[in-house]
Amino acid sequence: MIISELALLPLAGEENSLVWGMVNPLPIYYHSVVPKEAQMTDEVIKEDQVLDCSGMLCPMPVVKATKAMKELQSGQILKMLATDPGAPPDMEAWSRQTGNELLRSMTEDGKFIFFLKKK
Numbered sequence: 001m002i003i004s005e006l007a008l009l010p011l012a013g014e015e016n017s018l019v020w021g022m023v024n025p026l027p028i029y030y031h032s033v034v035p036k037e038a039q040m041t042d043e044v045i046k047e048d049q050v051l052d053c054s055g056m057l058c059p060m061p062v063v064k065a066t067k068a069m070k071e072l073q074s075g076q077i078l079k080m081l082a083t084d085p086g087a088p089p090d091m092e093a094w095s096r097q098t099g100n101e102l103l104r105s106m107t108e109d110g111k112f113i114f115f116l117k118k119k
Contacts, residue, residue, distance in 0.1 A: 045103055045115045047079035048072060054111060058086045062094050065116065069100060072118045077103065080114045087112045 051068045053061040061082045068078055080091070088105055091114050095102040103115040 045077060045079075047115065048076040049078050051078055051080045053080060053082040053084070053087070055083060057084050058090060061087050062090050065091070065094065065114075066098075069098075069116065069118050074118055076118050078114075078116045078118070080116060082112045082114070083110065084112075087114075091116070 049068060049072060051064055053064050056064070061080065061084055065078065065080055068080075072078060082091075084090075091105065091112075092102060094100075095116065099119040101117040101119065103117050104113075105115075106113050
């Protein structure tokens with residue numbers, strides 16, 4: 001069996017995203033780079049509402065987050081929990097598309113945690 005070399009390539013249309021993986025014949029894994037401002041810091045963020053999307057698969061975390069954000073006032077913060085491995089890139093894209101700010105994205109105890117500020 002021949003193992004191909006590791007590839008690091010830009011993902012089309014996403015300047016902050018990278019494709020990590022093995023060049024054929026092995027599958028390519030996608031990894032999205034979290035913006036610096038959304039990385040873990042010591043600052044405590046106080047959420048106004050918590051949305052637990054544990055166990056839900058795409059597109060449900062995005063659908064539920066959209067519905068929850070409609071209930072918040074501008075400037076309020078939604079803390080969303082998810083277990084879907086696709087949630088980090090989905091929430092990044094959702095934030096860019098909606099204008100709601102992704103304040104922080106982190107992983108804790110096998111769950112993805114997002115702090116989203118309503119525009």
